[in-house]
Amino acid sequence: MSLGTRFIWIAIGLVLGTAFAIWQVFDRVATGVVEQWGTRVAEVQVRYDSARLLQPLEREIALAHQMADSPVIQDLARAPDDEALDAAAKAEMERFRRNFGANNYFVALLDNGAYYFNDAEDEFGEQPLRYHLSPEDPDDAWFYRLVEQGRDFHLNVNPDSELGVIKLWIDVLMRDPASNEILGIVGTGMELETMLAETVAVDQPGITTIFVDHSGAIQLYRDRDLIDYASLVKPEGQKSHLKRLVSDAESRERVGQLLDQAQASAGNVHTAFVTVDGQRHLMGVAWLPRIGWYEVTLLDLDVIMPVSRFVPLLIIVLIALVISILLLHVAVRRLLLQPISALEAAMQALKNGRYVRGDLPAASGEMARLVRHFSDMANTIQAHTRELEDRVEARTAELNRLARVDSLTELPNRRGMQEALDQARERAEREGRRLSLLWIDVDEFKQINDDRGHDTGDVALRQVASCLQEELRGYDVAGRWGGDEFLVMLYPSTEERMASVAERLRERVASRVSVGGQPVTISVGGYCAEGTEPLSQILARADRALYRAKEAGRNRVQMHTVGG
Numbered sequence: 001m002s003l004g005t006r007f008i009w010i011a012i013g014l015v016l017g018t019a020f021a022i023w024q025v026f027d028r029v030a031t032g033v034v035e036q037w038g039t040r041v042a043e044v045q046v047r048y049d050s051a052r053l054l055q056p057l058e059r060e061i062a063l064a065h066q067m068a069d070s071p072v073i074q075d076l077a078r079a080p081d082d083e084a085l086d087a088a089a090k091a092e093m094e095r096f097r098r099n100f101g102a103n104n105y106f107v108a109l110l111d112n113g114a115y116y117f118n119d120a121e122d123e124f125g126e127q128p129l130r131y132h133l134s135p136e137d138p139d140d141a142w143f144y145r146l147v148e149q150g151r152d153f154h155l156n157v158n159p160d161s162e163l164g165v166i167k168l169w170i171d172v173l174m175r176d177p178a179s180n181e182i183l184g185i186v187g188t189g190m191e192l193e194t195m196l197a198e199t200v201a202v203d204q205p206g207i208t209t210i211f212v213d214h215s216g217a218i219q220l221y222r223d224r225d226l227i228d229y230a231s232l233v234k235p236e237g238q239k240s241h242l243k244r245l246v247s248d249a250e251s252r253e254r255v256g257q258l259l260d261q262a263q264a265s266a267g268n269v270h271t272a273f274v275t276v277d278g279q280r281h282l283m284g285v286a287w288l289p290r291i292g293w294y295e296v297t298l299l300d301l302d303v304i305m306p307v308s309r310f311v312p313l314l315i316i317v318l319i320a321l322v323i324s325i326l327l328l329h330v331a332v333r334r335l336l337l338q339p340i341s342a343l344e345a346a347m348q349a350l351k352n353g354r355y356v357r358g359d360l361p362a363a364s365g366e367m368a369r370l371v372r373h374f375s376d377m378a379n380t381i382q383a384h385t386r387e388l389e390d391r392v393e394a395r396t397a398e399l400n401r402l403a404r405v406d407s408l409t410e411l412p413n414r415r416g417m418q419e420a421l422d423q424a425r426e427r428a429e430r431e432g433r434r435l436s437l438l439w440i441d442v443d444e445f446k447q448i449n450d451d452r453g454h455d456t457g458d459v460a461l462r463q464v465a466s467c468l469q470e471e472l473r474g475y476d477v478a479g480r481w482g483g484d485e486f487l488v489m490l491y492p493s494t495e496e497r498m499a500s501v502a503e504r505l506r507e508r509v510a511s512r513v514s515v516g517g518q519p520v521t522i523s524v525g526g527y528c529a530e531g532t533e534p535l536s537q538i539l540a541r542a543d544r545a546l547y548r549a550k551e552a553g554r555n556r557v558q559m560h561t562v563g564g
């Protein structure tokens, strides 16, 4: 895997790892902030909802108490069959009806069970005595239960099957001020729907308001089916308890604790997280001692302040992260990867012998130093290579030369001479001119070796070679053919010239070379040939002429003649 690909994988890993870490931190911080904020909201909401319920109720409750204290109505309660008292009490009741917010009232007398009621439409103004309560009628059980309990004040959500309405009843015990004896119950009924609309119907999504009575039974709640009607007369186990709203045992236990804590410190709001319909909710509870109810607020924090609100922030952070990584990637490419690639290409070129200085990348910092070191190294390698090549070339030329030069006389050896002859013959053929070959052999050379030693023989050979060289023109070639035999090639040439050169050579050797005072002589056989003749023939004819020179007594020149 290339460095660039590896870096991309590392960058992707970095982005994912950092994004995961950011998400973890973000989730915790956001949840913490939302929870803290939610707790404050729950406290405020509980107080607000409590005020909304208590405000309209307080006046009605006060009025109901006044009604219960009314001497006129109390007189009727003591003597329900007294018609004069009945008329006065009805007038008093009518006055209270007009004062009550819902413009209705009820008066129930313990003595004979008489139940007086008139509504907002004054439907029963003529005959407010609606019916008589009976301890045997389950619908009337509320009355007898309240009397039995002796509770001076009670709020009761109860359907009235006789009147066909569901109402929130304010029930106040009417007691004889002297004996404290219970005379009956008076009060007013508020339309449940109106109450629900005014109290628990909160427009804001995610906020649920519930009112429960002292036993935890649901009294005001947007879902009418969960309201515990007539809780007063129900056994504890059958009540629609607040705990019904939460999903698990742990949440139910928390609800119980919240109710206990709230009642123990009236006026304070207590909060805890509970699970409702599988969702985490924040529950705030306050005890309202004036009416003996609890105010409960449920906040669905995911709806009110979803953590998703923070997501744009998270996206900005992630985008910034990705951009940073991309910029880093571009920087790494520019500063590292591209110079490294160029350096690698330059190395490859150097390896293949095609390195050019300009191929090196522009870089900075450590990379520039690396490029500089590489450049120095490449230059040194190139210089060494050049030097080595020059040396090899020189050595090869030297070896070539040595292969063609006789080490004793420094004249071309047989191989060198052969090449020179080939070239001259081709040239003569090309130019249509003639060339001459002189075959020279030192006379009685074996004798010199035998008499004076081999080294003296070598000296004689060297002197003969010097004579040949000195006597020839620059473009004539003399070579040692082997042993004491020499060849001289003259080009261009004529027979006359050949004869004169041969004679000059013979004379010069005879006059210049001597061993132990005795002159050294040579015999020469010559042949002046056409360029078209094969070399073998030229050599053979010169050799035959030499043979004849030897035969004729040595120290002489003999030319080959056609037919000779």
Ligand SMILES: Nc1nc2c(ncn2[C@@H]2O[C@H](COP(=O)(O)OP(=O)(O)OP(=O)(O)O)[C@@H](O)[C@H]2O)c(=O)[nH]1
Pocket (backbone or CB within 6 Å): 408, 441, 442, 443, 444, 445, 446, 447, 449, 453, 454, 455, 456, 457, 458, 461, 482, 483, 484, 550, 554
């Ligand atoms: N000192 C020396 N002797 C050599 C060298 N090469 C060949 N010889 C000798 O040269 C002699 C050549 O003798 P020949 O050419 O056969 O005979 P010659 O004595 O010269 O007699 P003719 O040619 O008939 O005059 C031999 O004894 C070789 O051993 C050499 O490099 N140095």
